[in-house]
Amino acid sequence: MEIFREWGLTAAIFLPLIAVGVMMAIPRAEEGLHKMVALVTSLIVAAIGVVLLFDFDYDRAGEMQWAVEIDWIRIISAEYAVGIDGISLPLLMLTLLITPLVIIYSWDHFPEPANPKAFLMLILVLHTGMIGTFVARDLVLFFVFFEVVLLPMFFMIAVWGGPDRKYASLKFFLYTLFGSALMLVSFLALFFLAGGETFSIVGLSDAVAENGVSRTAQIWIFGGMLLGFGIKVPMFPFHTWLPDAHTQAPTQGSVILAAVLLKLGTYGFVRIAIPILPEAATVWAPWIGLLAVIGIIYGALGCLAQTDMKRLIAFSSVAHMGYVMLGISTLTDWGINAAVFGMVAHGLITGMLFFVAGSIKERYHTLEIKRLGGLLIQAPRMGWILGFITMASLGLPGLAGFWGEFPAILAAYNPANGLNETLFRTYMVVAAIGTVLAAGYLLWLLQRTAFGTPSEEFENDPEIVDAHRGEYLAWAPLLFLILLFGLAPGLIFNVTDPAVDANLSECFQADLGDGDEDFFEVGTCEREGLDVALANLGVTSTAEGE
Amino acid sequence: MVLSFLAQVEPFERPAIDWHAVAPELILLGFGALLTLLDVVFLERGRKYTSTLAGIGLLATLIPIITLAIDGQDRFLFNDAYVVDNFALIMKALFLLSGYVVVLLSTNYIAEGDYWENEYYSLLLASILGMVVMSSARDLITIFVALELLSIPAYLMATWRKRDLKSNEAGLKYYLMGVFASAIFLYGMSLLYGVTGSTILADIGEVVNEGESTSVASLGIVFVIAGFAFKVSAVPFHTWAPDTYEGAPTPVTAFLAVASKTAGFVALVQLVFVAFWGRADVYQPLLWVLAAASMTIGNLIALRQTNMVRMMAYSGVASAGYIMAPLAIAGVSGEIGDEALRAVVTYLVIYAAMNLGVFGVVMAIARKTKSAEISSYAGLFHYAPGLTTAMTIFLMALAGIPPLGGWWAKFVVFRALINADTFGGYSLAIVAAVNSVIALYYYLSVLRTMWADDAPDGDLAPLRIPPSLIGAMGLTAFATLAFGVWPRIVDTVSDVSLLGLGG
Known part of the structure; x- marks a missing residue:
């Protein structure tokens, strides 16, 4: 076990890269070999994840585990520091799960212009970057993986995208890069203003709390991070790259983008921006909340106007990430727990939606909603799966989506000390209206694609068959987890809660001064509130361990 | 009368020579002479060994450099006119390694193009010898000799494709501009000598920094810096670069873009840190303007280029701006000065790897397409994915995307500028940041053509790349990645200071 504790994370980060090196040496024609190497690597990495999952000490979920610290760039005291706590664990596991599934899904269905070698190599490089971002504890390291x-x-x-791919890819790149440039500037400013001694997240958080980076500077720095992470999330009004990127990306790209990449942004808020700059967070929180609810409503209205299924799902992502951001903006234990849950749930559900959309596209060669219809007749199993995930996506209790949205909305009822209660309650109402709209557009989508009879042009199309083995293999784990987390949300809440608690109390204790006790009282009230709420719904308590 | 005059002259006494310290120069000279002899004795039969021999010569020269580095002692020769310290050693090693990569790039190009080979490699070694001497030169005359030694062979090499009009134009432009720059430098040098009565940089530093005879000394400083601004192709002295780069044989272009530019910077930092350091009021504003103008104008013009080599020429102009930027705040304090110098050295080391790599790929592609037009790169991904990946690594490194080398180079420059905590530093940091985004756009559009466009005429025949070219790209790609992932390698070697000597 010791060896896993020391090397597990490092191995998980770099194994995909080693595999990329191996694949470079294998000639392109050996497609089967390439697929095997990629799949086996991703499975080994996932296996490491499983070992870590069993070795994780859930009683100490608030602390960093399997922490490794090695001197990296001495001259700026950047370290190779990785580790996992309750917040990063669920997201890391999500990543470790999604990548092998994407590879399985791709097996015989590489998008044009095929070339599995290059495609799989890119996925593995992506894998390294995503894992690294979720385990990095040093800002420079985080930034490097974020860019990878x-x-x-x-x-x-x-290369593998739709007809408008050039425009979409460049837009995606420039938007994100603009954000990360601002993020880097914020990191550097923070580094220098906090004494220029460390890039470690905890170190900076302490430094900011102790020798007081001026309030104005904190607010500016937080603003930079807000843009950097907010573009990645994406928050309204920086979301415009997302529908284009999703529509043009190949299915596999859309799945990874929706399931993992968007979470890098929200994770940045929870892991970096708020713990390091709690004071600035309280200043920005109302604005974040405002953009979040605008995102919820705007995303939902956007969905209602879409004629393309993938574009519709992309806009629904904007809305769903709005709930996550609303949860974060409350700055409460609750809200952030809900946000982390929401990230995992959105990853599973929206990833799944894009998978199905991809499979529909493969059969019908179009995603234009008005040309589709009758999926339940032509491919009944796929139709039912689509029905299941749209239910999950609209937040049906008992499925994972519910636990991302509902507690986030509730958290807005009672935001952290120092935030305007009336304002957040207004947000709550707006967000609740958003769920109705969500039900509207998702059911409408289901109705127009799955119900009814097939249109004439596809009526006797022999290509339209039900889901095949590769698809079942790739989808089953996701569907199972959507149901499992829906029934037993405690599986995630119990892991995240101690970590969220540790992160929040650490930073707010240092900052709120005389408001301290008050704040924690509110905190406990909320927690009890959650228990009551959950008990009423007939679900075991989640906030406190069972 | 003559006899009596001669009688008064003391007999010439050979100054004590530290043979270990000058061993690199002697070995390089020896190999250069050997190459010439090989040609004279074996004529055509020696042809196929020349490039190998040149490569071995460059690597052999590294041996005394390593022993000198292990010895770790600063050595002062010829009344301090020639100094072998850490700075000199790292720059010498950089010149030799860049030179080695240029030999790898040249091997097939020169052999297949029916050019004179022996002369080419002899001249290349001579030019590198000039650069190696430049790294140690702490005296105006020595700097001048080194400058001419490295430039004159380069003028010749630029015209190597002598039946091609563009190559002739390249060489002639480079020659005229270079001579003009030399003249400016000489004029500045004479002013400095007139004011200080010495050609040793350290002595000049002592007098100049006192603040006496300000205007003449200032004029001297301005002229000397302007002279080297030509060499590093900084705006407004950059006009030769695009034409020369485009017309010269591509390996020579790589050599000019990397080694020759680095040599200019070596001279520039020695002059700034050893001789002028106390006169920040003169050189800081001058270098600020040069750096800001080079970055901005270089990048803006690069946006409009359709030819890869010309684009790289303008990107090189912009890079000169980035490298020069830390010098514009070098005089703030001793600590900042050291940091600025380290930033320059770090940038030069990483820049050499990235830029040589780009030219390697350009040459490999040109073997099939016979063109460096960016539009001819369309669809490269479909028939040469390895080259496309290599180009992606190099261009993204130049753009500063982590974890590829360039991000660290940019990072140290920004850090130096911000740490200076002056208006000049901050404003230049903002200019540099805006420029990084502009640069990203044109690098990215090249990549987009390579990855996403369809090949012209659907021609997907694979490319054959000779082993030496693969070696050159492999070496530079490895260095580019290693510098980015593990910047400590560069930090260790770039931990140098020049200020103890003169300032």
Whole structure:
């Protein structure tokens, strides 16, 4: 076990890269071998994840585990520091799950112009970047991995994408890069203003709390991070790259983008921006909340106007990430727990939606909603799966989507100390209206694609068959987890809660001064509130361990 | 009368020579002479060994450099006119390694093009010898000799495709501009000598920094810096670069873009840190303007280029701006000065790897397409994915995307500028940041053509790349990645200081 604790994370990060090196040496014609190497690597990495999952000490979920610290760039005291706590664990596991599934899904269905070698190599590079981002505990390291993700996705869209791929890929790249440039500037400013001694997240958080980076500077720095992470999320009004990127990306790219890449942004808020700059967070929180609810409503209205299924799902992502951001903006234990849950749930559900959309596209060669219809007749199993995930996506209790949205909305009822209660309650009402709209557009989507009779042009199309083995293999784990987390949300809440608690109390204790006790009282009230709410719904308590 | 005059002259006494310290120069000279002899003795039969021998010569020269580095002692020769310290050693090693990569790039190009080979490699070694001497030159005369030694062979090499009009134009332009720059430098040098009565940089530093005879000394400083601004192709002295780069044989272009530019910077930092350091009021504003103008104008013009080599010429102009930027705040304090110098050295080391790599790929592609037009790169991904990946690595490194080398180079420059905590530093950092985004656009559009466009005429025949070219690209790609992932390698070697000597 010791060896896993020391090397597990490092191996998980770099194994995909080693595999890329191996694949470079294998000639392009050996497609089967390439697929095997990629799949086996992703499975080994996932296996490491499973070992870590069993070795994780859930009683100490608030602390960093399997922490490794090695001197990296001495001259700026950047470290190779990785580790996992309750917040990063669920997201890391999501990543470790999605990548092998994407590879399985691709097996016989590489998008044009095929070339599995390059395609799989890009996926593995992406894998390294995503894992690295979720385990990095040093800002420079975080930044490096955050950027590693960018190029493979750019190429995936630019080479394997739809007809408008060039425009979409460039837009994706420039938007994200603009954000990360601002993010880097914020990191550097923070580094220098906090004494220029460390890039470690905890170190910076302490430094900011102790020798007081001036309030104005904190607010500016937080603003930079807000743009950087907010573009990645994406928050309204920086979301315009998302529908284009999703529509043009190949199915695999869309799945990874929706399931994992968007989470890098929200994870940045939870892991970096708020713990390091709590004071600035309270200043920005109302604005974040405002953009979040605008995103919820705007995304939902956008969905209602779409004629393309993938574009519709993309806009629904904007709305769903709005709930996550609303949860974060409350700055409460609750809200952030809900946000982390929401990230995982959205990853599973929207990833799944894009999978199905991809499979529909493969059969019908179009995603234009008005030309589709009758999926339940032509491919009944796929129709039912689509029905299941649209239910999950609209937040049906008992499925994972519910636990991302509902607690986030509730959290807005009672935001952290120092935030305007009335304002957040207004947000709550707006967000609740958003769920109705969500039900509207998702059911409408289901009705127009799955119900009814097939249109004439596809009526006797022999290509339209039900889901095949590769698809079942790739989808089953996701469907199972959507149901499992829906029934037993405690599986995630119990892991995230101690970590969220540790992160929040650490930073707010240092900052709120005389408001301290008050804040924690509110905190406990909320927690009890959650228990009551959950008990009423007949679900075991989640906030406190069972 | 003559006899009595001669009688008064003391007999010439050979100054004590530290043979270990000058061993690199002697070995390089020896190999250069050997190459010439080989040609004279074996004529055509020696042809196929020349490039190998040149490569071995460059690597052999590294041996005394390593022993000198292990010895770790600063050595002062010829009344301090020639200094072998850490700075000199790292720059010498950089010149030799860049030179080695240029030999790898040249091997097939020169052999297949029916050019004179022996002369080419002899001249290349002579030019590198000039650069190696430049790294140690702490005296105006020595700098001048080194400058001419490295430039004159380069003028000749630029015209190597002598039946091609563009190559002739390249060489002639480079020659005229270079001579003009030399003249400017000489004029500045004479002013400095007139004011200080010495050609040793350290002595000049002592007098100049006192602040006496300000205007003449200032004029001297301005002229000397302007002279080297030509060499590093900084705006407004950059006009030769695009034409020369486009017309010269591509390996020579790589050599000019990397080694020759680095040599200009070596001279520039020695002059700034050893001789002028106390006169920040003169050189800081001058270098600020040069750096800001080079970055901005270089990048803006690069946006409009359709030819890869010309684009790289303008990107090189912009890079000169980035490298020059830390010098514009070097005089703030001793600590900042050291940091600025380290930033320059770090940038030069990483820049050499990235840029040589780009030219390697350009040459490999040109073997099939016979063109460096960006539009001819369309669809490259479909028939040469390896080359496309290599180009992606190099261009994204130049753009500063982590974890590829360039991000660290940019990072140290920004850090130096911000740490200076002056208006000049901050404003230049903003200019540099805006320019990084502009640069990203044109690098990215090249990549987009390579990855996403369809090949012209659907021609997907694969490319054959000779082993030496693969070696050159492999070496540079490895260095580019290693510098980015593990910047400590560069930090260790770039931990140098020049300020103790003169300032």
